[in-house]
Amino acid sequence: MKLDRSRVLALLVLTASCAFAMSAGQVASQSVFGFSDFSEQAKIEEKFLAVPDATLAGQHLKILTAEPHMAATPEDRKTAEYVAQKFRTAGLDTEIIPYRVLLNQPKTVRVEAFDPNGILLMRGPTPEHVENDSGQDNPRVVMPFNGSSGSGDVTGEVVYANYGRLEDFNQLAAQHIDLQGKVVLIRYGSNFRGVKVYLAEQRGAVGVLLYSDPQDDGYFKGDAYPNGPWRPETAVQRGSVQFLFKYSGDPETPGVPSTMDLPDSARIRDHVGLNGNQPSIISIPISYHDAAPILRALKGPAVPQGWQGALPFSYHQGPGGVRVHLVSDQDYQRRIIWDVVGTAKGSAYPDELVIAGNHRDAWVYGAVDPSSGTAAMLETVHGVGALLKQGWRPKRTIVFCSWDAEEEGLIGSTEWVEQHSSELTKTVAYFNVDVAVAGPDFGASAVPSLKEFVREVTRAVPSPLGGTVYQQWRLRQPANSKPVSQVPGEDVRMGDMGSGSDFTPFLQHAGVPATDVSSGGPYGVYHSTFDDYQWFTANADPHFVYLQEMARVLGLEALRMADADVLPLDYAAYAHEISGYITEAKRRAIDAGMSSLDFAQAEAAAARFSSAAKRIRAREVSVSGDLVKLNEALRNTEAAFLWPNGLPNRPWYRHTIFAPGETTGYSAVDIPGVNEAIDAHNSELAAAQLTVLATVLDRAAQTLNVAD
Ligand SMILES: [Zn+2]
Numbered sequence: 001m002k003l004d005r006s007r008v009l010a011l012l013v014l015t016a017s018c019a020f021a022m023s024a025g026q027v028a029s030q031s032v033f034g035f036s037d038f039s040e041q042a043k044i045e046e047k048f049l050a051v052p053d054a055t056l057a058g059q060h061l062k063i064l065t066a067e068p069h070m071a072a073t074p075e076d077r078k079t080a081e082y083v084a085q086k087f088r089t090a091g092l093d094t095e096i097i098p099y100r101v102l103l104n105q106p107k108t109v110r111v112e113a114f115d116p117n118g119i120l121l122m123r124g125p126t127p128e129h130v131e132n133d134s135g136q137d138n139p140r141v142v143m144p145f146n147g148s149s150g151s152g153d154v155t156g157e158v159v160y161a162n163y164g165r166l167e168d169f170n171q172l173a174a175q176h177i178d179l180q181g182k183v184v185l186i187r188y189g190s191n192f193r194g195v196k197v198y199l200a201e202q203r204g205a206v207g208v209l210l211y212s213d214p215q216d217d218g219y220f221k222g223d224a225y226p227n228g229p230w231r232p233e234t235a236v237q238r239g240s241v242q243f244l245f246k247y248s249g250d251p252e253t254p255g256v257p258s259t260m261d262l263p264d265s266a267r268i269r270d271h272v273g274l275n276g277n278q279p280s281i282i283s284i285p286i287s288y289h290d291a292a293p294i295l296r297a298l299k300g301p302a303v304p305q306g307w308q309g310a311l312p313f314s315y316h317q318g319p320g321g322v323r324v325h326l327v328s329d330q331d332y333q334r335r336i337i338w339d340v341v342g343t344a345k346g347s348a349y350p351d352e353l354v355i356a357g358n359h360r361d362a363w364v365y366g367a368v369d370p371s372s373g374t375a376a377m378l379e380t381v382h383g384v385g386a387l388l389k390q391g392w393r394p395k396r397t398i399v400f401c402s403w404d405a406e407e408e409g410l411i412g413s414t415e416w417v418e419q420h421s422s423e424l425t426k427t428v429a430y431f432n433v434d435v436a437v438a439g440p441d442f443g444a445s446a447v448p449s450l451k452e453f454v455r456e457v458t459r460a461v462p463s464p465l466g467g468t469v470y471q472q473w474r475l476r477q478p479a480n481s482k483p484v485s486q487v488p489g490e491d492v493r494m495g496d497m498g499s500g501s502d503f504t505p506f507l508q509h510a511g512v513p514a515t516d517v518s519s520g521g522p523y524g525v526y527h528s529t530f531d532d533y534q535w536f537t538a539n540a541d542p543h544f545v546y547l548q549e550m551a552r553v554l555g556l557e558a559l560r561m562a563d564a565d566v567l568p569l570d571y572a573a574y575a576h577e578i579s580g581y582i583t584e585a586k587r588r589a590i591d592a593g594m595s596s597l598d599f600a601q602a603e604a605a606a607a608r609f610s611s612a613a614k615r616i617r618a619r620e621v622s623v624s625g626d627l628v629k630l631n632e633a634l635r636n637t638e639a640a641f642l643w644p645n646g647l648p649n650r651p652w653y654r655h656t657i658f659a660p661g662e663t664t665g666y667s668a669v670d671i672p673g674v675n676e677a678i679d680a681h682n683s684e685l686a687a688a689q690l691t692v693l694a695t696v697l698d699r700a701a702q703t704l705n706v707a708d
């Protein structure tokens with residue numbers, strides 16, 4: 001479900017060329033982080049890179065997107081079998097693993113709007129429809145709805161709340177616009193939709209209407225599908241409104257795997273409401289076709305600056321002028337989902353795992369989200385299979401995972417992580433893809449220790465535009481993205497790990513270093529019927545060469561991490577970033593009038609962690625000393641950042657350096673315990689969280705020092 005708007009870029013004009021600008025000899029002559037002598041590995045990588053095939057990736061995509069395949073449906077099961085068959089053909093030891101988890105499917109979703117005289121202004125939802133789309137008439141296309149929505153029948157006055165960010169709700173409060181008993185109309189964008197609903201429920205709203213304003217992904221951006229890539233008038237963004245920032249996964253089993261034999265008595269009952277991870281109010285997603293009559297009729301004050309969207313009239317905040325009647329009948333059942341897991345056993349360190357994964361379930365066809373990821377991963381597996389057939393074995397075990405029910409709340413991955421927590425202490429890294437290909441612009445997020453690793457991998461993969469993925473990445477970075485930090489060598493921008501995809505349980509619950517890679521572009525059909533094969537081949541990747549590119553990137557990540565002499569985890573870079581986060585938090589504390597807050601202890605611990613990391617970094621580069629002890633220390637360091645009791649008010653999230661923001665959801669908050677306490681002007685909590693931070697940084701330093 002991951003969608004980071006900063007990656008939806010305008011296309012730059014570049015001369016396309018398919019030249020493979022680099023030979024294996026050039027790679028072999030480079031020194032590569034983690035290897036004392038790269039020449040053997042270079043040969044393996046050269047063999048691997050030759051296998052992922054664009055045409056085959058296109059075939060996988062066509063088969064995976066032949067039918068809508070929402071989690072827990074028969075069509076989803078069929079895609080699980082397809083993936084499992086490809087895993088087995090490649091020689092992976094393959095299992096389809098079922099879990100029984102709480103999911104809603106919609107029975108009735110209805111929206112009606114009336115003027116003060118009771119005259120009907122609109123009745124919806126209007127079916128998603130454009131001229132000449134081959135997928136839209138399939139009866140298995142699920143009606144637009146929100147995963148985790150409440151059921152009910154409510155009528156209320158409407159208030160418009162822009163993007164539904166905390167500052168938008170604060171603005172309404174400052175104007176004394178009361179949300180008690182109201183229906184809040186909110187546009188998609190800027191934060192995770194579950195945050196919008198959470199903030200609305202907190203303020204007493206009885207329902208939420210989420211709509212896609214054409215300013216954000218419709219005609220304001222460019223031509224709409226089928227003439228271009230942007231969102232057409234009737235297209236709706238489905239999606240989960242789970243309170244993901246509380247915990248991910250099955251709402252009834254935080255911290256516990258929802259295995260088939262888990263008794264109902266082991267499932268919690270207070271998962272609904274502001275203390276659980278599901279809203280109790282109704283939330284319904286609509287198109288701008290259906291939102292326009294409501295917005296047009298809305299009275300009240302004119303909207304503040306920045307709240308006006310691209311519909312052709314002036315927006316008002318409400319209330320007044322229009323009442324809406326919402327009906328949502330959600331069928332909640334414990335349903336069976338299927339993860340597919342395929343393993344290539346390591347020859348030297350079989351207990352150590354390198355995991356690559358993406359989700360397989362889609363709201364409808366999901367050509368970009370997530371089938372482009374699955375198609376790419378299947379070609380990665382094809383390449384690994386070719387190596388296995390030649391007798392090669394990875395040094396560490398490589399595990400490929402095809403997760404289910406990610407769209408409903410990262411459920412398949414979370415339950416698997418919760419089930420395998422003991423083996424995961426020996427997991428070296430988790431490499432995610434999700435929205436793998438929407439266009440030609442490479443992008444990545446990573447924990448700081450893996451940023452150099454991602455850069456190195458992309459230097460070894462050819463770009464369909466000519467040169468390497470790395471060179472094109474550097475060339476095509478948006479000029480307006482945030483400035484490059486001062487880390488030496490960091491010349492391409494990489495995001496931090498927030499949430500919105502399956503890396504969350506690995507990193508933020510289990511303490512496994514993670515990356516997420518994608519190839520972005522103009523993409524306006526996210527979570528609508530029109531994210532289908534026809535849209536993909538017209539707009540994203542007609543010749544499937546970016547699927548091939550992503551297969552190669554994901555594959556090299558897995559191969560290099562599995563075979564490295566020294567795990568290529570750069571904790572000196574991590575320490576540098578953490579010190580920056582502390583400096584920034586200190587500045588924010590002063591701005592918030594909390595200048596008495598004492599950062600000295602955390603700063604000193606960060607300095608100790610930094611000097612330990614620099615010593616280790618020198619040994620990693622020279623590949624010297626006791627490598628077994630060195631690798632063990634490196635492997636355990638990310639988990640040292642976990643605090644067993646978790647973050648304040650959300651114990652499932654245990655990572656003290658990165659968490660999804662409580663009011664942003666997708667994007668990361670760094671040192672979340674400290675920063676969120678500062679935001680809440682809670683000095684006592686901020687001080688306690690600074691102590692927690694100092695403790696984990698010292699623990700991380702000690703973990704590295706064990707290798708000395
Ligand atoms: Zn997705």
